[in-house]
Structures are given as C-alpha cells and as structure tokens.
Amino acid sequence: MFGQLTSGLESAWNKLKGEEVLTKENIVEPMRDIRRALLEADVSLPVVRRFVQAVSDQAVGVGLIRGVKPDQQLVKIVHDELVKLMGGEVSELVYAKNPPTVILLAGLQGVGKTTVCAKLASYLKKQGKKCMLVAGDVYRPAAIDQLEILGKQVGVPVYTAGTDVKPSQIAKQGLEEAKKKNIDVVIVDTAGRLQIDKAMMDELKDVKRVLNPTEVLLVVDAMTGQEAAALVTTFNVEIGITGAILTKLDGDSRGGAALSVKEVSGKPIKLVGRGERMEDLEPFYPDRMAGRILGMGDVLSFVEKAQEIMKQEDAEDLQKKIMSAKFDFNDFLKQTRAVARMGSMSRVIGMIPGMGKVTPAQIRDAEKNVKMMESMIEVMTPEEREKPELLAESPVRRKRVAQDSGKSEQQVSQLVAQLFQMRVRMKNLMGVMEGGSMPTLSN
Ligand code: GDP
Secondary structure (H helix, E strand, O other), X not given: OOXXXXXXXXXXXXXXXXXXXOOOOOOHHHHHHHHHHHHHOOOXXXXXXXXXXXXHHHHHHOOOOOOOOHHHHXXXXXXXXHHHHOOOOOOOOOOOOXXXXXXXXXXXXXXXXXXXHHHHXXXXXXXXXXXXXXXXXXXXXXXXXXXXXXXXXXXXXXXXXXXXXXXXXXXXXXXXXXXXXXOOEEEEEEOOOOOOOHHHHXXXXXXXXXXXXXXXXXXXXXXXXXXXXXXXXXXXXXXXXXXXXXXXXXXOOOOHHHHHHHHHHOOOEEEEEOOOOOOOXXXXXXXXXXXXXXXXXXXXXXXXXXXXXXXXXXHHHHHHHHHHHOOOHHHHHHHHHHHHHHOOXXXXXXXXXXXXXXXXXXXXXXXXXXXXXXXXXXXXXXXXXXXXXXXXXXXXXXHHHHHHHOOOHHHHHHHHHHHHHHHHHHHHHOOOOOOOOOOOOOO
C-alpha cells in the first residue's frame, strides 16, 4: 500500500544522512522530495503546500534530541504532520440516544457501497449490535439481490421492497420494521450513479429527510485519489454528511484520497475497506496509517523514546536543583535583587504558570513588597539567612529583625512564612509531595 509514496519520502530522509543538525539550508532538498512524493501520490496541491510549510517550519525550529539524527527527526515531524492531516484521532461512529441508529450510505456506482453495507453490518454485529440492512438501490435489481446474498452471508436481515417503490418510501418502511424488531442499527443502501447528478442528490435528500439518520457516510474509492476528497466536499455541501468510508485501500491506490479527504472537505474518514472479504473493514486510525505510509515504525518509536528520556532528564535535573538549593533567604535575596535589576516584576510574574495578565497597580505593589523584603533580609545574620528555621523557631530573633529593619514583627513573621510556603510550592510544582511541610511559627 502506498509503496510509491513511501519510497518517495525515503529519498527525503536519505538526503540528510551524515548531517549533524537540521538547518534552513539542508532541508531544502528533502522538502522538495516530500512535495514531489505527495503530488505523485495525488494529494491536492493546496494540501501539499500547507503540509510542506508546516513540516519546514518545525524542522528548522526543532531542538536537537540527544542521539537522534536529523533524518530520524524529520521522519518524526513528517509522521506527526501526516497524523494531523488525516484528522489526528480516530473518528468513531456515533450512535443515536434512542435506537435504532440509522446509518445512510451514499456513493457513486462501483465504489463498493453495497459491499460496505454488509461489511459494516458484520463489523457492528461483532460488537454485539443487532443490525438490519435496507435495500434502497432500486435502479439496479442486481444490487438488491447482491445485498440479500451478502446479508445472508453475514447473518443480518435485509429489508427489501422491490424496485417499484420510491427509495424514500422503502427507507420509511424499513425503519418502521426495524423499530418493531428492536434493531440497534439500520444500515440503508442507496442508489449510486456513474457521476453526480441532480436526480441522485434530490433522491438522497428525500431519503435523508425521511430517516433523520445519525450518520450519513459517503463511500469513496481510494483509487480515485484527490477526486475522492472533492466528492466528499460536494456531497457534504449538497446533502450534509458526517464522514466518509474509503474503500479499496488494498489496491494500488497512491494515498491521495486518504491524505486529502479530511483536509479538503473537513469531514473525517471513519472506516476503511481493505479487501473484498466481509471482515475487511476497519476504523481509520490516522496514526497507524501514517506509520504504514512511512514504513519506519522502529525509527518512530526510537525518536519517541529519546524524546521521553530527554524530558525525564530535564525534569530530574530541575528537581535536583530545587531540592538541593533548599531555597533559603540568600536565594530569596538573590531573586529579589535580580527582579529589581530587571526594573519590573511584570515579566517575572508573567512567567509564573497561572498568572496571566498583571495590571500596573499590581506591579507597583509587588515592587514595593520586594523592597520591604529586602530591608528585612539585609538585617538577618548569615546563619539566619541560611537556616530560616532559626527565625521560625525564635520570636526573639524575629523581634530583633523587626527592630533593625524598622518593620513590624508581624511583617517579619509573614516573610518567614512566605519563604516556607514558597519551598512547598516549588516541591509541589515538581510533583514531589513528601517533605517540605511548612513549620508553624513558635511564639
Ligand atoms: P457499489 O456499486 O458501490 O455497490 O459497489 P459494489 O459493492 O458492488 O463493489 C464493486 C466491486 O468492488 C466489487 O467487485 C467488490 O468486491 C469490490 N470491492 C468493494 N470494496 C472493496 C475493497 O475494499 N477492496 C477491494 N479490493 N475490492 C473491493
């Protein structure tokens, strides 16, 4: 699957072999390869442009991960962008609050719609859902027979009313029948045409009005490339759909449909058909699909692990620093002086998570506060600065600091309490809950 796309992308990574870092200059050629590979896979041009831009922006901005080579890093960036392009998360089928859930299937002739009806029923049946099929393709008598045969094959009842009844009427009767039989999911097949025409759209609108379906899924053939994405857009504008089912992904489709549908139409691919057998239908997983396209599962998991380890190391480093610094009054003073040098508290406050916008009045207050703290810390003995516990335990020491700095005893107590609170907060911030509890001031 997508062999040509995979090898086209491969030449992009190969151009980076031997490089030390990703730069604006050395990604030019690989980006050209990526662009070419996507266009050859029949991805629509605007999608290719946006994709290439997003990958280049990230490639030059990305930090070096220890042990990961630039070509591996680019693989990961392309992978993540491919996942995003295909909608990110898997898009699950939605079920009605009050059964039966109605799934209306639409699509042009030959795309695999009738097959999908039976495959979908079989897939849902395996999940414990009681299903029923409704044969609404009245223009192709063989379609009704085909659905009955497939229904029997997967053990799901098929409602038919021949070819003389209007599709909207069949849909209505089928739904009533399903309600009587306590069916969970009704899957309605509709007529396809060789190409979009007004009669087809009008008929679909009629059927949709009668059924009020939870899902309206357009079945498209992966072999038609970006044309599939255009069809999804048209059907969505004309009748309003909830998603697409992409068939024949097992054939030699180039990937354009899988990559373009979501981006072009805004509608997700919910399921994919990967063969003619009844069990060849599965949810569309953007990350698995991206993995298959790149064919580099080992590189991807390696880069992910390296990223993970680096994150962990950074966190541990920071944690050690905070834990070993113990954060005494000297640190406190150093910080307040650094703040004073900066001339404004605003930047510092802005850096604290959870503190968004600060008003000028708040900044002035904070600056006044810093000065007051400074005057109290300056009159402490070196020992008191290093061991804030001394002040916490001794009212006599606090009284002396108050007198020497011209502040009240209460203000000194507040400063001491604030330091311990800060220690606790820092530890909590690192997710270290043990220790660092705030001592109560003794009188
Ligand atoms: P409809 O006209 O849209 O109802 O199309 P059909 O359901 O009759 O399918 C047309 C042909 O495509 C049949 O020969 C199916 O076996 C085949 N087909 C359907 N889905 C798939 C698929 O996922 N993979 C492959 N290889 N063939 C498929």
